[in-house]
Amino acid sequence: MARTFSLHQKSRRILALVLALVFVTAAGGAYYAQSRQTAEVLSKMGSRGEEVRQIQRKLTSLGYFSSAIDGIYGTRTQTAVRNFQRDRGLAVDGIAGPKTLSALGISSGSSGSGQYSSNDVYLLAKVVAAEARGESYTGQVAVGAVVLNRVSHASFPDSIPGVVYQSGAFTCVTDSNWGVEPTAEAKKAARDAINGWDPTGGAIYYYNPKKTSNAWMHSRPVIVTIGSHRFCK
DSSP states (O other): OHHHHHHHHHHHHHHHHHHHHHHHHHHHHHHHHHHHHHHHHOBOTTOBSHHHHHHHHHHHHTTSOOSOOOSBOOHHHHHHHHHHHHHHTOOOSSOBOHHHHHHHTOOSOEETTTTEEHHHHHHHHHHHHHHSTTOOHHHHHHHHHHHHHHHHSTTSOSSHHHHHTSTTTOGGGGSTTTTSOOOHHHHHHHHHHHTTOOTTSSOSEEEOTTTOOOHHHHTSOEEEEETTEEEEO
16 A cells, blocks of 8 residues: 555656646746737837837937927827828837837947947938949948938937938938848948048038039038038038
8 A cells, every 4th residue: 555655646746747847838938928029019008118218209309209208108109109100101000119119210239339229320321322322432431421420410310310310301211212222332331430430521411513403502611522422511
């Protein structure tokens, strides 16, 4: 009897261990799924914190948000996100998911000096590719430098997305070529600009005199001419 009872006890212990393992595995899977969902959903209605403040700041610089930056994802923030998504061709759900954050230039990944995210670098490369087609490499870096000079200038938004998407600033964002992948050379030019190369000497404007008839633009003091572009103060 003693032997039979011992085997029975061992069987019960093994069964208990198996059930415990199944429970832990299931709980871990549920936690992973929940964590993954949270990471993918990111900020939405009811969210609070620094990320919401970043979203509100970006939307403010782009002209979509005019309320207090309080870190609370309420109806006004949601409406601003929806309007931004609609204008950028994103899914209009009012949730600041990965694609919306990327379009806003909010990312944990960084590049260059650390001030700009990988999404910022990519967006800058798109501008370089679209605005400086056919220009020399120096001319491509120069276009990127103008964008960065505007980011640092008090008269312009304080982010690359804010500068690029500022109303009327760059016609390339509505151009048919905007969706084309930037070349490796354009990406390199963007990185060089971020790393401090400014062939323009601090310009915040540029134009092609053969394509621009705007009198105000022609009145700007020219710092340097590089290829087809005049770079101005």
